[in-house]
Amino acid sequence: MSAIYSSDKQSPNTADQQADSALRGRLNSRNDSSSTPVVDGEYDIEAAHHKAESFTSDRDDFINRIRTAGSVSMSPELFEKLYLNPQKNVKGELRQTFANPTPLALLGHILSITPLGCDLLGWKGAGQFGAAQTGGFVFVGGVLLLLSGILEFFLGNTFSFVVFCSFGAFWLAFAGVLIPGFNSIGAYSATGDSQVLGISTKGFQASLAFYLLFWAIAVVILLICSLRTNVAFVALFFCLEGTLLALASGFFLLSEGKLELGNNAVKAGGGLALATGLVGFYIFLVLMLASVDFPFLLPVGDLSHIMKGYQAKHGSRK
Incomplete structure (x- = not known):
């Protein structure tokens, strides 16, 4: 199976670290007016929750891309x-x-x-x-x-x-x-x-x-x-x-x-x-x-x- 899969694969820890670093940079580069969602002077809990879910989704997607970049997906x-x-x-x-x-x-x-x-x-x-x-x-x-x-x-x-x-x-x-x-x-x-x-x-x-x-x-x-x-x-x-x-x-x-x-x-x-x-x-x-x-x-x-x-x-x- 060495001919089907690449042996140069990244470890889960390395992928996690790369994902965190890349996403922090992405978030820092965003032109947000405030790091804390505020509506009419009050903290918007729903917007904050949505932002956290978006961060988690982006992070998981990025990790999956890193982990599969070194191997070939096998079809059924x-x-x-x-x-x-x-x-x-x-x-x-x-x-x-x-x-x-x-x-x-x-x-x-x-x-x-x-x-x-x-x-x-x-x-x-x-x-x-x-x-x-x-x-x-x-x-x-x-x-x-x-x-x-x-x-x-x-x-x-x-x-x-x-x-x-x-x-x-x-x-x-x-x-x-x-x-x-x-x-x-x-x-x-x-x-x-x-x-x-x-x-x-x-x-x-x-x-x-x-x-x-x-x-x-x-x-x-x-x-x-x-x-x-x-x-x-x-x-x-x-x-x-x-x-x-x-x-x-x-x-x-x-x-x-x-x-x-x-x-x-x-x-x-x-x-x-x-x-x-x-x-x-x-x-x-x-x-x-x-x-x-x-x-x-x-x-x-x-x-x-x-x-x-x-x-x-x-x-x-x-």
Whole structure:
């Protein structure tokens, strides 16, 4: 965010002192016949009160001008583009002080789901649910998303916080299924410890399908909420929803013994996972170009001005 906000900002105390000094000079220069309002030889209380209010209003306006002179005001469109979160007023200036964690979270997600999509498609002999990148699911997908989500929490971005932390936990849980020490797959085998036998059992396939199905329900809610951000983010959630539904359907079909239909559904889920990753790469490019103040910016299809928030329509809550 250092490219968006100027670091040369004035402190509140400095602004107050400058405002007082400037306004005193302004008042002293006024051609008043008397510093005390008098009407017909009597002290005019109403005029004095009006003069005091005018001084306070001028002073506050001057302070605001000084405090904002060193920074660039961020529009709602730019905010949701950078944070993938509708803009809301929060206390403090953490957003101007610390970096934007959103690109890091997005990178962790796309570097996990894109290779997984290729594995599910079986390209170049890939397979086994991406077991070769189990470490990536933990340290790239899990750690980066959780870290970014926690930082979004402190910045006051609730939607981004929920999305990133949720999917950080998702990738950690998915890695746990693949790690032999958890015995998530082997527990379904006749011997109770064989991943080779457990992965083809009805119990494992149906259980995994239910897990993916309820994740799909959660993503529907996130998809609806993303309509307040931009078209690119909506497209990412749309592809992700399709991925989860296709995989859940595929594993349900496999558990019922419909191997051909089930395998085709799983491959369809892999294709949608790949599409999710590609959309994510585009958003990541957009965010990184904005972070370095690149000479041109790419569009994301802002929706914040189309779907107005409740408070924007009905006014801020008192």
